[in-house]
Amino acid sequence: MDRVTAAVVFNRICELGSLSAASRALGISRPMVSRYLEEMESWAGTRLLHRSSRRLTITPAGEAILEKTRQLARLSEEIRQETPQGIPAGTLRIACAHFTAVHLVGPVIPDFLARYPALRIELEINNQPVSLIGERIDLAIRITDTPEPGTIARRLGDCCSVLCASPAYLQQHGMPQTPDDLAHHNCLCYSHFAGQSWHFTSPQGEKMAVAVKGNFSAGISSLLCDAASADCGIAMVPEQEARHALESGKLVTLLPDYEPGRIGIWGLYLSREHQPAALRLILDELQRNLLSPA
Numbered sequence: 001m002d003r004v005t006a007a008v009v010f011n012r013i014c015e016l017g018s019l020s021a022a023s024r025a026l027g028i029s030r031p032m033v034s035r036y037l038e039e040m041e042s043w044a045g046t047r048l049l050h051r052s053s054r055r056l057t058i059t060p061a062g063e064a065i066l067e068k069t070r071q072l073a074r075l076s077e078e079i080r081q082e083t084p085q086g087i088p089a090g091t092l093r094i095a096c097a098h099f100t101a102v103h104l105v106g107p108v109i110p111d112f113l114a115r116y117p118a119l120r121i122e123l124e125i126n127n128q129p130v131s132l133i134g135e136r137i138d139l140a141i142r143i144t145d146t147p148e149p150g151t152i153a154r155r156l157g158d159c160c161s162v163l164c165a166s167p168a169y170l171q172q173h174g175m176p177q178t179p180d181d182l183a184h185h186n187c188l189c190y191s192h193f194a195g196q197s198w199h200f201t202s203p204q205g206e207k208m209a210v211a212v213k214g215n216f217s218a219g220i221s222s223l224l225c226d227a228a229s230a231d232c233g234i235a236m237v238p239e240q241e242a243r244h245a246l247e248s249g250k251l252v253t254l255l256p257d258y259e260p261g262r263i264g265i266w267g268l269y270l271s272r273e274h275q276p277a278a279l280r281l282i283l284d285e286l287q288r289n290l291l292s293p294a
Contacts, residue, residue: 003043007069009036010048014066015057037141040065056065074270088278089118096141097127099221103140103240104265108289112282119278127219132270138279141286153270154283157290161260162242163198164225164251165234176234179210180257186233188224189210198236199261208258225251236260 012022013033023030040059041048048062056205068092101123109121124130124137132140132151140151145152175180177198189196189212196217200208214233217225221237229250235242245251267283 003039004037004072005042006176008038009073010064010069011073013037013056014047014062017056018094019056040069049254066089066155077228087118087274088281089120090276090278091120092138092139092276092278092282093122093134093135093137094141094282095126095130095137097133097143097220098125099238099241100141100143100265101125102222103238105286108282108285112285114279116281121282132268132290138269139282140275142264142266142268143263145263147264147266147268148257150212151270154269154287155264155288156267156283158262159265160239160262161236162239163234163236163254163258163260164242164246165254166231166251167249168231169228169233170252170254172231176254179208181253182210182212182234184211185214186216188215188233188235189214189217190221190224190236191217191219200255200258201261203241203257240252 009022009026009028012025013019016022017027019033019037020030023033026033026064044061044065046061047059050057050059079102094105095229105107105123109123113119113121124135128143129148130137130140132138141156142148143159173185176185179198182198186223187196187198195208196212198212200210202208214226216227218227224235225235225237225241225245228237229245234254243250246253267281
């Protein structure tokens with residue numbers, strides 16, 4: 001039997017926790033999954049999984065083998081992604097949050113795939129960080145000040161924010177004149193950031209942090225923008241998210257002399273070794289697009 005396929009099957013069994021789930025995910029029969037597992041154990045010369053009627057438990061030897069089979073599966077995919085002509089092919093799995101998908105990654109994909117028609121992109125949208133190894137992710141795009149350790153991080157650009165509120169909210173509650181005034185307003189916060197402080201740079205170049213609070217938080221910036229448009233409070237959201245509402249007059253910009261803090265946009269991946277050409281190309285494309293926005 002094909003040992004590379006056996007390694008891929010073993011990986012999926014461990015990720016999903018059962019032979020039946022691996023069978024469904026891989027589109028092969030349950031008996032065939034069992035045969036590939038037997039092939040892996042024969043190849044390793046030891047039992048890799050304890051099997052009972054209720055659950056599977058990976059053995060210590062299985063844990064050691066799992067990391068090696070993951071490396072083998074990644075290397076196999078990277079080899080397969082290179083055509084004889086050096087044209088990127090195969091599947092590239094990218095993970096990012098909803099805002100990033102809609103405004104940063106999505107606009108790049110059509111032209112990118114038109115230039116590389118042998119390539120397939122799977123975009124996994126999740127507002128919580130995912131495991132690059134466990135979810136078989138080639139590239140994660142994060143907007144953060146602290147890229148997670150254990151990955152290679154390439155800065156692709158900056159996320160610029162705008163402070164905004166609706167005219168009706170401001171008419172009722174007044175216009176803030178300085179960042180300190182935000183402490184007396186209902187501020188709509190992004191729920192994934194620990195400690196609700198908004199950061200600014202003053203006209204004199206001084207860095208400022210203001211503690212804010214409010215009665216609504218959300219993990220998706222579009223919901224914060226919609227809430228601000230509906231007169232709920234003041235929001236700090238990415239410029240791209242608020243652009244349409246600002247142009248239509250549903251929102252207005254606040255504190256124009258104070259620049260909201262910028263947050264880095266990072267491309268995260270696991271290794272510089274055996275890096276697929278498609279990964280390098282999409283990183284370059286995203287960086288060009290972010291540095292030279294339309």
